[in-house]
Amino acid sequence: xxxxxRPTSRARGPIVPGWWVGFGVLSLLAISAIYPFVFVALTAFxxxxxxxxxxxxxxxxxxxxxxxxALEVGRIGDYTLNSLLVVGAAVLLVVAVASPAGFALxxxxxxxxxxxxxxxxxxxxxxxxxxxIPLFRLVGQLGLIDNYLGLVLVYATLNLPFSIYLxxxxxxxxxxxxxxxxxxxxxxxxxxxxxxxxxxxxxALATIVTLVFLWLWNELLFGLLILQxxxxxxxxxxxxxxxxxxxxxxxxxxxxxxxSMGPVLVVFLVAQRHLARGLTAGAVK
Amino acid sequence: xxxxxxxxxxxxxxxxxxxxxxxxxxxxxxxxxxVGEPEWVGLANYEALLKDRTFRTALxxxxxxxxxxxxxxxxPLFVASLIHRAGPGARFFRLALFLPAVLSPVxxxxxxxxxxxxxxxxxxxxxxxxLGWVASEWLHSSxxxxxxxxxxxxWATLGIGVLVYLAGLAQVNPESWDAARLDGAGxxxxxxxxxxxxxRRVIEFWTVIVLISSFTAVFPFIYTLxxxxxxxxxxxxxxxxxxxxxxxxxxxxxSAVGVVLLVIVGGLAALNVLLFRRGDRGLTA
Numbered sequence: 001x002x003x004x005x006r007p008t009s010r011a012r013g014p015i016v017p018g019w020w021v022g023f024g025v026l027s028l029l030a031i032s033a034i035y036p037f038v039f040v041a042l043t044a045f046x047x048x049x050x051x052x053x054x055x056x057x058x059x060x061x062x063x064x065x066x067x068x069x070a071l072e073v074g075r076i077g078d079y080t081l082n083s084l085l086v087v088g089a090a091v092l093l094v095v096a097v098a099s100p101a102g103f104a105l106x107x108x109x110x111x112x113x114x115x116x117x118x119x120x121x122x123x124x125x126x127x128x129x130x131x132x133i134p135l136f137r138l139v140g141q142l143g144l145i146d147n148y149l150g151l152v153l154v155y156a157t158l159n160l161p162f163s164i165y166l167x168x169x170x171x172x173x174x175x176x177x178x179x180x181x182x183x184x185x186x187x188x189x190x191x192x193x194x195x196x197x198x199x200x201x202x203x204a205l206a207t208i209v210t211l212v213f214l215w216l217w218n219e220l221l222f223g224l225l226i227l228q229x230x231x232x233x234x235x236x237x238x239x240x241x242x243x244x245x246x247x248x249x250x251x252x253x254x255x256x257x258x259x260s261m262g263p264v265l266v267v268f269l270v271a272q273r274h275l276a277r278g279l280t281a282g283a284v285k
Numbered sequence: 286x287x288x289x290x291x292x293x294x295x296x297x298x299x300x301x302x303x304x305x306x307x308x309x310x311x312x313x314x315x316x317x318x319x320v321g322e323p324e325w326v327g328l329a330n331y332e333a334l335l336k337d338r339t340f341r342t343a344l345x346x347x348x349x350x351x352x353x354x355x356x357x358x359x360x361p362l363f364v365a366s367l368i369h370r371a372g373p374g375a376r377f378f379r380l381a382l383f384l385p386a387v388l389s390p391v392x393x394x395x396x397x398x399x400x401x402x403x404x405x406x407x408x409x410x411x412x413x414x415x416l417g418w419v420a421s422e423w424l425h426s427s428x429x430x431x432x433x434x435x436x437x438x439x440w441a442t443l444g445i446g447v448l449v450y451l452a453g454l455a456q457v458n459p460e461s462w463d464a465a466r467l468d469g470a471g472x473x474x475x476x477x478x479x480x481x482x483x484x485r486r487v488i489e490f491w492t493v494i495v496l497i498s499s500f501t502a503v504f505p506f507i508y509t510l511x512x513x514x515x516x517x518x519x520x521x522x523x524x525x526x527x528x529x530x531x532x533x534x535x536x537x538x539x540s541a542v543g544v545v546l547l548v549i550v551g552g553l554a555a556l557n558v559l560l561f562r563r564g565d566r567g568l569t570a
Contacts, residue, residue: 022367022472026374029364030381032440036388036396055399056406101294110288123302125554127501129523130543133312133536134305157301164294193290218389220505225531236391240509243395250399257392268387272380275448 037261043254051251070255078231079238080259086148086227086234087216090155094163094212095205097156102167103197107179108189117168123161128221136225146229154222159212170204171197203274210271217264235260309547312540319536330541340542343520346431350499350521353435357495358488360439361446366472366480368447369454379451383444390441394509397437398424427518430511434519438506442498446491453487454480497553500546522546 043051045062054060070076104110105117135154136145144150174197182192198205223234233241239256242248268275313330315323334340368378385393400407401423408420423433461483465475481488504523511519513528520528522542530539 023371023374026364026367026371026378029443030378033381033384033444036393037384039400040392040396055409097293097297100290104290108290116291120298122554123298125497125501125550126302126306127523127543127546127550129501129504129526130309130547130550131302131305132527133530133540133543134308135301136530137308137312137536138301138305153297154301157297160294160298161302189290214387218387218391220389220391220508221527236389239389239395240391243391243398243509253395253399257395260389260392264387264389268384272383275383 037265040254040257040261043251044258046251046254048249048251051249055250066249066251066255067258069252070259074242074252074256075233075238076235076256076259079233079235080263082148082227082232083217083235084263086151086155086223087213089148089152090159090216091209091212093152093156094159095208098160098163098167098208099198099201099205100193102164103171103193103201105164106168106171107197117165120161120164124165128158132221132225135222139226145226146232148227148232151222151226151234154226155216155219158219158222159215163208163212166204166208167201170201174200206271207274210267210274213267214264306547309540309543312537313544315537315540316535317537318534319530323537326537330538333538334541334545339517339520340525342517343522343525343542344545346519347500347521349431350435350503351496353439354492354495354499357439357442357446357499358492361443361491362450362480362484362488363476364443365447365450365454366476369451379444379447382447385441386444388441390505391509393437393441394506397433397510401433424511425515427515430515430519434503434506434510437510438503441506442502446495449491450484450487453484457483493553493556497550500550500553522549 039056042057042059043055044067045064046059047063047065050059050063105113105120139145139150139154142150144153178196178200179192182196187195218236219234220236220240223237224240227233227237239253239260242253242256312323314325314327316326316329317323364382368375368382371378399405402408403420403422407423411417411420421429423429457480461479462475465479470478500521501523503521504527507513507519507521507524508527513520513524523546526539526543526546528539529542530536533539
């Protein structure tokens with residue numbers, strides 16, 4: 001193993017003081033990153049006495065009682081549906097609004113374009129804490145507290161600046177000749193967007209769908225403020241409420257956490273190839 | 286034409302971003318309990334801030350969090366370098382270390398609350414290792430709560446930094462490392478003389494992200510790990526905004542805290558925009 005491991009590692013990059021030290025550090029970090037999933041999955045199938053006597057071992061015997069209770073008492077199933085509805089609608093809205101805007105900023109010439117682009121990038125960094133009170137008031141004035149639409153609009157806007165920037169960065173990297181050829185053929189701007197830019201930008205759009213889904217699925221603050229009706233809670237808020245009650249047994253909480261981890265894990269594993277591009281759009285060029 | 290493509294985005298951003306930012310300033314000059322109309326009080330909120338000990342504690346805690354920035358910048362760089370030359374395992378490590386970043390802070394908070402209980406697995410492990418005297422009420426002692434929150438936060442975001450740095454490392458000419466290896470340079474020498482200089486741009490970019498995040502991204506972790514406690518020992522500016530506004534019903538006063546936060550982050554964001562422009566001449570030129 002050492003014999004086969006060393007040459008590969010050396011051939012690829014700088015030397016380390018002993019290949020195994022680096023490998024060991026990485027392995028420890030990887031275990032710490034994977035362990036929460038293992039812990040939650042095991043605990044969700046334990047009974048309370050089982051968990052109390054053996055918090056880290058295998059469930060013996062395994063039980064689905066707490067998963068059932070999480071769905072009934074904790075209403076985790078209802079909250080999952082709420083989250084899917086709100087997050088799904090927000091992701092669609094983000095893509096529908098950000099793609100034409102990003103395309104226009106990247107490819108069309110008009111006065112104020114640069115300032116607009118810099119302004120939109122600047123908007124990315126406004127802290128949620130600054131927006132929470134005015135947005136709470138605005139959504140209230142629009143009569144959209146305890147209305148899914150209120151949270152959908154807030155969620156979509158939170159992620160618009162990043163998504164517009166990403167589309168613009170991606171489209172401006174596409175070969176110029178393709179659009180110029182289309183223009184010569186008499187294709188209108190809308191035609192170009194629909195039949196050339198959008199199909200070619202699918203990787204960027206996939207990145208946006210993935211990242212925005214993950215962020216919004218996990219969002220806590222605005223979900224807490226805008227959907228206060230216990231029937232309408234998002235999954236994150238439902239779990240935070242469950243966790244806040246000190247009487248909640250750990251296996252019940254774990255069962256809820258397990259349900260909430262499912263969709264993110266699936267999305268992440270399916271789309272992880274696209275993640276790097278999005279997160280590094282500004283870093284490496 | 287360009288206008289037509291941009292209108293939906295600009296309308297959403299105008300109503301749900303720009304107007305709320307203006308409103309934040311207005312509300313900071315009022316007294317408002319969340320119902321009825323805000324009452325104009327001029328600069329009274331800001332005068333009160335100067336004498337507010339909790340505000341000073343929150344600001345101090347934010348500055349203390351800055352002490353973690355070097356680790357937060359360099360740890361992912363170090364880990365990315367290890368992964369970069371890990372050979373066949375590189376893909377697995379990159380994937381595994383990113384896992385915590387796709388989890389909701391609520392999930393992470395709940396997990397660590399269980400892990401760090403006084404009779405929980407972490408303390409049990411310490412006792413088994415004969416280090417029982419180190420065992421502590423990690424999240425319920427004012428001495429350890431904030432550092433523990435930061436360790437959890439850095440752990441949770443490590444994968445994002447690693448991904449950003451790996452994208453940077455992929456751009457570096459492999460010959461730089463071969464040359465250093467021939468000269469017999471060790472791991473740390475390579476880091477100092479090749480990796481860090483070559484990745485200067487990426488390190489700058491990540492540093493700005495980290496600086497801004499230290500003021501804006503810790504809230505959900507504080508909410509789920511400590512709710513600001515024990516006492517005020519993990520209050521940060523954004524947590525204080527939330528607490529004053531939605532627990533204390535002082536939304537005008539909370540807005541003033543938010544404006545202070547906006548001014549701090551605005552300075553950092555200006556730096557960010559500068560870096561973005563430098564990196565994207567192709568896009569904005």
